[in-house]
Amino acid sequence: MSSDLLDLIDRWKSLTVLVIGDAMLDCYLTGSSDRLCREAPAPVVAIHQRQDIPGGAANTAANLISLGSKPLLLSVTGTDHEGDRLRTALEQRGLSLAHLLQSDRATLAKQRIMAGSQVLVRLDQGSTEAIAGDLERTFIDQLIAQFPLCDAVIVSDYSYGVLTPRIIQVLADLQARFPRTVVIDSRRLENYRTVGVTAVKPNYEEAIQLLGLPKQLQNRAEQIAPHGDRLLAITGAAIVAVTLDLEGAIIFEAGQPPLRTYARPVPQNQTSGAGDTFISALTLALATGASTTTATNLATSATAIVVQQPGTTACKAEELCQAVIDATSRSKLILDQSDLATYIQQYRAAGQRIVFTNGCFDILHPGHVTYLTQAKALGDVLIIGVNTDESIRQLKGIGRPINPLSDRLIVLSALSCVDHVVPFAELTPKNLIRIVCPDIYVKGGDYTRETLPEAELVEELGGDVRILPYVDNRSTTRLIHQIRTLHV
Template identity: 35%
Template sequence: MRTSPPDFSRARVLVVGDVMLDRYWTGPVQRISPEAPVPVVRVRADHVRAGGAANVALNVASLGARVRLIGVVGRDEAARQLDEALDGTGIAAEWIRTERLPTITKLRVLSRNQQLLRMDFEEALDVAGAFDREALRDLFEQRLADCDVVVCSDYGKGTLSDVADLIAAARAAGKPVLVDPKGTDYARYAGASLLTPNVAELEAVAGAARDEADLLGRAEALQARLGLDGLLLTRSEKGLSLLRSAQAPLHLPAVAREVFDVTGAGDTVIATLAAALAAGVELPEACRLANLAAGVVVGKLGTASVSVAELDAALHPQGLDAAVLDEPALLARVAAEREKGRRIVVTNGCFDLLHVGHVKYLEAARALGDLLIVAVNDDDSVRRLKGPSRPVNACADRMRVLAALRSVDCVVPFAEDTPARLIASVLPDVLVKGGDYRPEQIAGHDVVTASGGEVVVLDFHAGYSTTGMLERAKS
């Protein structure tokens, strides 16, 4: 499992599909219209954003990947505003211009972050002569050599009327093709690498599912019928499910802490997926990154994108649960921290009844480096060391209390009498122990010093001990 985002800087993504201009009028509502029972919005701000396939491209660019965008626009003011919205984003946008039709525009009216009305300005692009389809195919084929992954962003407006030809051309060029589908004619997506439908879109094509097993069965059958490498089912509050031939489904639970606006979340999923694959990430890990990115973007208003810094923060959530780790997760965290040049400190103990002596000791240990890991004896280990009446508190409770301390960054259990094996795996820069020890007596001393680390003995604070606390409680 990744502990940091990949290097997106060399990733190259080609996005083709329905581009549009998202426009927002916002202002307060202070009265109801005398003409009809509708709110009157006093418009105070007018914002424009790139939407549709252009928002997919923005999401790719926000991660630092190189992206080229192909779409259809009119010769109008909306097209000029779309160009302006994309200016400075690093997106290489190339348009097929149509004389007959306007640039697709969606105007939303909002008050206090609530959408009151949406107006769509558009005409179907899939009618004969709406735009030069041959010119779009030629431009697409010319740009295939300069990309690692292709995204077809279909909003059902008609830009991708010939999507089957585009998929065939991309696959012939050895390029993976990800499709965000629309409509019920999925046969035209046959041969794509991966589709990203939501549940409603899947059921519109494959039929309503009776239950979870039936839903996944229908998704797998659709994947097989279309000859896809995989199908990523986006499931709102249930997260994502990745289905691949002859492999067990990978279910990724939703990670959003607060859902503010789901607009554009699908764009973020496919954009992050494409950028990660183009950066060399394997499909399951790319899906995990896409799931995290979706959790970030639904906490924002309107169409939005996710930065590398936000993705990195999502990989390292704050809080008690994030600090309590099993050994594989701990080793992944240590590797990530080492890449950043952090100094790793490890100490260990039972920590059965936490007292002020422990707190002062852990604060002193944390001062020796950048990341303090506390290894905790599990319950069986404590019983072997302290007797059948211990521990007083279960291992999970002891770890959670330790995780609540400001000085502690990570807490991990170990089952042996000493943490020597765990220490050999972590190889900290500093190994700390409290008490009247010589450094060479401390478990893990040999491997730490052999790897260039140091072993530090800290004094325990007099007058504090778990045994003493228990004896006083009995008296």
């Protein structure tokens, strides 16, 4: 599995991706502050470092080149000081300026004044009105020329005047003639409904605005989850990936159950540009034929890398490859029973809610993924007990398992909703349950409370038993039967 993902990332080198939208300059002025000014109760910051980084559509292009592909950035800057700094920052990252149009507009720029790692104030500047007619015509000419030459297109629309209704219509006409992987990140996604979009990436606030829902501070995924079909209809996209900050993301695809990913908490001032990384990796993966689940997991991994770094940053291909390798080894995720107690003690000390389930997981399919995603949503930590090969033979008979224990552990641990997998050789996981003392014990819908031999033990230890519905027509036994039928 690791080699397949590494091959997929390597194929990104062959992709040309057109990025259109609002390019901007992200400037970080960092210094120290130990006093207030006399004129007002405001800190005095002694600046000792200035860092200019591509932002907006320019940061998306920077992520694409860092991930190994060839981006073409089609945007607009001014002929001002900020425009010069943005162009220099792009050139330093190996990006071509051939399609970066210049005009008398003021370059979009965001300056952050920082004391140490703390952002004190952000100063925004630049033209936000719609681009003039002659510039719009030049932009359209470039779009028409470059679109057929690209493998994928990313639209980065901050509603700052570059993406006019006429340009959006030309984009729709080009997509109808030369279908490509087209992914949209926009504050006005409804305007792209007729473009023939592959995927869109609204953040939480953009999603609730589209749905007319109130803003809430917690349980955002649960609020959004029932509205996947509406989001797909409103946007006209085949895939909707709603990013939820600390709660990760929830992904909708027609005819498929929602897919959840989970994020590691980081300081809010380190998430600038994380959405650009997510959409870049998602687009590259989809353009090379990856499934929605694989593309989402790669995008989530790339985002996890950049949010560990301060400021607006880009994910490097080699960093993502290393993350894939690390995820495959999963030394910290694949545990034996002797190590499990140590982790449980740490989770208890942190006040985290532990969810436990168990099974064979012989051939992982969408029913499993949906079930495990729902299980994770019930708590903070999801631990899975996995039957050894011999215990499966005792339960299922000769010929099972199809996949050996080592493969099943690696595949399960690669799911972002899974925190630990632990093999067990007994026919029931009672010994594991005694170690874990789960807050919630979860099993699939073909069980009842009365048919679970573990239920009484879980409740004696203070836990709850939950039965989650399986996805219809999704089972390992059914898949094996279909495969065998093909060879009759």
